[in-house]
Amino acid sequence: MTSATLPLPDRDWADDPTDAQIEHLRALYPTEPEVDRTLTRKMKRRALGPYRRMDLDEFVRCVEFFLSTHIDDPFRVSDTRWFTGGVSKIQMGFTLHRKDSESWASERMVVRMDPAEGSNATSRLREFELVGAVQGTVPVPRPHFIDVEGEFFPEPALIYSYVSGVTKPSTTTTGKISGLGTNFGPGAREPLADQFMSSLATLHTFDLSATTFTSLSRPRIGTDDAAWWLLNQARRTWEEDRAEDLPLMDVAEQWMRHHLPVLDHVGIVHGDYRSGNFLYDESTLEITAWLDWERGHLGDRHRDLAWTTQSTFGHYDEDGRYLVCGLVPEDDFYRRYEDATGLAVDPKKITFYKILNAYQIVVSTLASAHRVAKLGKSHQDVVLCRVKGMAAVAADELNTLLNEVL
Amino acid sequence: MDHSRNTLGALRKSLLDGVAPAVDRSDPLASEQLPLVVDYLEFLGTRIYRIHERSRFELGEYLRMAEGLLARLPQSATAATATLAEHIDAGRTARECASTGTTELIELASALATTVSTVVQDESLSDDVRRALGRWVVESSRPLLAFQRSWYAPFGFEADHGRLRSIDELL
Numbered sequence: 001m002t003s004a005t006l007p008l009p010d011r012d013w014a015d016d017p018t019d020a021q022i023e024h025l026r027a028l029y030p031t032e033p034e035v036d037r038t039l040t041r042k043m044k045r046r047a048l049g050p051y052r053r054m055d056l057d058e059f060v061r062c063v064e065f066f067l068s069t070h071i072d073d074p075f076r077v078s079d080t081r082w083f084t085g086g087v088s089k090i091q092m093g094f095t096l097h098r099k100d101s102e103s104w105a106s107e108r109m110v111v112r113m114d115p116a117e118g119s120n121a122t123s124r125l126r127e128f129e130l131v132g133a134v135q136g137t138v139p140v141p142r143p144h145f146i147d148v149e150g151e152f153f154p155e156p157a158l159i160y161s162y163v164s165g166v167t168k169p170s171t172t173t174t175g176k177i178s179g180l181g182t183n184f185g186p187g188a189r190e191p192l193a194d195q196f197m198s199s200l201a202t203l204h205t206f207d208l209s210a211t212t213f214t215s216l217s218r219p220r221i222g223t224d225d226a227a228w229w230l231l232n233q234a235r236r237t238w239e240e241d242r243a244e245d246l247p248l249m250d251v252a253e254q255w256m257r258h259h260l261p262v263l264d265h266v267g268i269v270h271g272d273y274r275s276g277n278f279l280y281d282e283s284t285l286e287i288t289a290w291l292d293w294e295r296g297h298l299g300d301r302h303r304d305l306a307w308t309t310q311s312t313f314g315h316y317d318e319d320g321r322y323l324v325c326g327l328v329p330e331d332d333f334y335r336r337y338e339d340a341t342g343l344a345v346d347p348k349k350i351t352f353y354k355i356l357n358a359y360q361i362v363v364s365t366l367a368s369a370h371r372v373a374k375l376g377k378s379h380q381d382v383v384l385c386r387v388k389g390m391a392a393v394a395a396d397e398l399n400t401l402l403n404e405v406l
Numbered sequence: 407m408d409h410s411r412n413t414l415g416a417l418r419k420s421l422l423d424g425v426a427p428a429v430d431r432s433d434p435l436a437s438e439q440l441p442l443v444v445d446y447l448e449f450l451g452t453r454i455y456r457i458h459e460r461s462r463f464e465l466g467e468y469l470r471m472a473e474g475l476l477a478r479l480p481q482s483a484t485a486a487t488a489t490l491a492e493h494i495d496a497g498r499t500a501r502e503c504a505s506t507g508t509t510e511l512i513e514l515a516s517a518l519a520t521t522v523s524t525v526v527q528d529e530s531l532s533d534d535v536r537r538a539l540g541r542w543v544v545e546s547s548r549p550l551l552a553f554q555r556s557w558y559a560p561f562g563f564e565a566d567h568g569r570l571r572s573i574d575e576l577l
Contacts (some may be wrong), residue, residue, distance in 0.1 A: 053435075124483030181565065244516045245523040247471065248547045251540040254527065312565060379435060384440050389561030392554035399551055402544050406537065 010243045015375060016047040017240075029236035031229045034123050034215040039233070042121040043240060050376030051116040054154070056080060059092055063111060063159075066152035067096070070145050074099040082111040083110065087380050087387075088118040088294065093162055108162035114155040117377035119368045119384055120148070121237070122294035124148065124156040130296040131160065133211050138199045139163075139278075139289050142291040147295065163289035165279025181315045182275040182326050189210045191285040193327040196278070199290060200308070201340035204267035204301040218298050224260035226299035227352065231256050242367035243374075252359050252398055255405065261349045263300050271295025273304050274313045289359065301343060306353035309333065312393070352406065358398035366391035414451040418444050434555055449560050460557065464499060464550065468518040469497050471546040478538050479531075486525045489556045493521045501558035552576065 013021060022043045026036060048299045054062075060080050067075060075098045083091035090113045097106045114124065128146045135142065141160040150156045184192055208218065219225035235253055270277075272295050279289045313325045324333045334345045369384035369391075371377075378384060421444050429436050453460075464525045497514045500506045525531075526539050553576045559567055 081432075082434050084438055245519040246479060247519060247522040247526055247543045248551075250523045251543045252528045254536065254540065312563075315565075380439075382439050382446070386446070386561050387563075389558030392551060392558050393563050395547075396551040396555055399544055399547050402540070406450045406541050406544060 010374070014046075014240060014242075014371060017043050025236050025239055029232035029239070031232045031236065032217040034126055034217070035229070035233050038121050038123045039236060039240065042117055046117065046375065046377075050115070051378050052154075053379060056082065056092070059111075060094070062153045063094065066145070066147060066157075069152070071098060077162060079108070087188065087383050088115075088120055088122075088378075089113060090115060090379055104148050109159050110141070111153075111157055111159050111163050113153050114150075115372075115378035115380070117372050117375070119364045119372060119378075119387070120294060121368075123215055124158045126213075126296060127293045128158045128160075129213050129215055130268065130293050133213070134203065135208065137202050137206065139287055140293075141289055141291070148243075163279055165281055165288040167279060170282060181312065183315055184275070184326050186318065188285050189323070192280060192287065194326065195287040196327050197333075197336050197340055199287070200270075200273060201337065203270055203273075204265075204304070204343065205341050206268045208266060208268075208298070213298070214238070216296075216298050218266055219263055221263050222268060224262055226263045226266075226303075227256075227260040227356070230297075230299070230303065230356060230360075231260070232259035234356065234363050238363045238367050240367075241363070241371040243370045246362070246395065247364070248395060248399055248402070249359065249362060251406075252355060252402055255402060256356060256359070259352055259405075260393055261300065261302070261346075261352050265301065265343060266298055268300050269297050269301065269304050270273070271297060271304070271307070271309050274310075275327070276313075282399045300349065301341075302346065302349035302353045303356070305334075305337070305345060306350050307357050309350075309378065310354075310357065311397075351401070355398065355401045356406070358394050358401060361394035362391055362398060365394060410454055414447050414454065418447045418451075421447070438546050439510060452560070453557070456573065457575065458508045458511070459507050460553075460573075461515065463553065463577050465497055465501050465511045465515040465518070467546070467550045467553075468515045468522070469501065471543065472497070472522055474542045474546055475525055475539055478535065479525070479541055480535060483528070483531060483535075486528060486531075488527060489521055493518050518524050549576070 020117065022040060025043075026040060030036075030041075035244050060077060062123070063080075064077055067077070075096060077094050077096060079093070079095040081093050083093050092111045092113075093108065094111070095106055095214045097104050110349060112124070112127075124146060125148050128143045131140045131143045141163050143160045147157045148152050169185055169188070200292050200383040217229075219229065230231055238249060270290065270293065272292050273290075277292045278287050279291065280287045309324050309330060311322075314323050314330075317323050317329075324330050328336065337343075338345055365387045369387050373381040373384045421440060426440055429440055431434065431437060434552050463465045472490055476487060476494065479486075479490070493514075497518050499509060501515050526536065526543060528536075531539070536537050553572065553573065555564065556573050556576060559570055565569060
């Protein structure tokens with residue numbers, strides 16, 4: 001047999017799904033309406049062709065046109081430049097000068113736009129609403145404008161204020177990959193840990209009664225809504241994106257369907273609460289902003305706790321103690337969390353969400369990264385090919401966790 | 407004799423010596439991606455002549471997984487048993503044949519993975535059987551995952567690189 005002429009197995013239907021196939025998956029895996037909208041949009045636009053890189057002038061014209069429809073007063077844009085570091089979003093910095101009465105005011109801002117498709121199909125509207133809701137309680141950039149449907153930009157985009165700070169010490173060699181394993185140094189740990197724990201507690205005990213969200217659904221206490229929605233979201237994405245089967249993923253899904261935890265309290269879940277996702281001032285050691293809210297939702301605190309305590313985000317200190325996110329010894333982490341929130345940490349729920357989190361990372365790094373790179377849908381396809389290495393680590397972690405519960 | 411590894415080295419040198427100096431340093435995307443492309447070419451140079459061995463290894467591991475599954479299925483599961491047995495036969499024959507091409511090995515391993523996935527999701531099987539199948543899939547996935555971690559280790563996602571076995575040991 002001439003193997004060179006054989007096509008590799010790739011579930012090619014997913015490159016150009018029919019409406020019936022999209023509807024089938026929607027019906028099979030119900031989830032929150034905004035998540036459904038985002039995933040459906042992804043699939044309906046999948047065959048539209050690869051991502052085309054814009055040059056800076058072209059992107060600036062989008063910004064100016066967009067702002068002209070949102071600002072009545074005279075304005076101008078300056079200091080435009082690309083930002084690096086984002087795998088999932090295209091980011092550009094600029095200064096907005098606005099004339100207010102007789103004087104001009106200036107503010108540095110950031111545009112955050114989706115690629116044609118990324119390794120996580122998420123909603124800019126949710127990010128915009130969440131960052132707006134927690135203003136004044138947790139350090140975050142101030143959200144200013146949003147293009148929900150990509151009416152002015154090629155894809156959905158939001159604009160928020162620029163916040164200065166670093167994600168890791170400027171002298172460290174750790175945390176090169178997306179902040180993983182960042183060593184903040186012994187002197188910085190405790191001041192940062194205090195703020196780290198405090199903001200987490202604030203989010204999980206946030207008073208939702210006075211806040212209205214259009215893009216976030218509230219799971220019902222006493223039900224398994226929260227876990228069920230997340231599992232369905234992950235499984236639907238696995239079905240939409242993967243190239244091949246991985247039996248371990250099916251075993252994991254079966255186990256999770258039979259062990260969905262019941263929700264006892266609804267909080268704001270950041271979704272990616274870890275080192276690398278906050279900025280801080282190196283001289284004052286003050287956390288200046290929490291970033292990357294794209295996985296944010298209303299749900300179970302254990303989802304965040306299981307994520308934050310993942311071994312890849314932390315490291316061992318000089319005395320051989322494991323530090324969660326390079327900041328807090330693991331046993332201290334849970335004690336301090338319970339003290340700060342008054343909410344209990346349930347080890348069984350932590351286990352469930354550790355399994356779900358590992359499952360979700362495999363979905364992103366093995367399935368979505370493959371499909372996006374295959375179709376040339378993002379500005380970072382070369383990085384997405386590389387994260388296959390992370391899929392093997394996450395799948396092995398999933399395997400170890402399942403071995404403990406099966 | 408194939409000279410692809412030599413060519414990959416030349417491509418890498420071309421990017422480093424010829425292209426890199428011409429890249430606009432104020433373009434962060436270009437500056438970030440060029441070293442990644444160079445790095446991948448270097449990685450591929452270390453793997454390109456092992457891809458066939460990898461494909462044989464993975465087919466072998468999926469055969470082991472499928473055979474273990476077959477042994478754990480009750481006699482009443484006739485449809486699942488027949489499908490599994492058919493794919494096992496095809497996979498075993500191909501793996502034993504020296505002339506089987508790389509693409510065919512990959513395709514057969516993928517077909518076996520799909521068959522195993524279908525069986526473990528079969529709702530008509532009893533809970534006890536499904537638990538046993540799940541435990542076996544977890545156990546038999548270990549060598550595959552250990553291998554994949556070693557294969558991709560140069561990408562830098564391993565906290566403790568030194569704990570991994572080399573791909574020479576695994577293949």
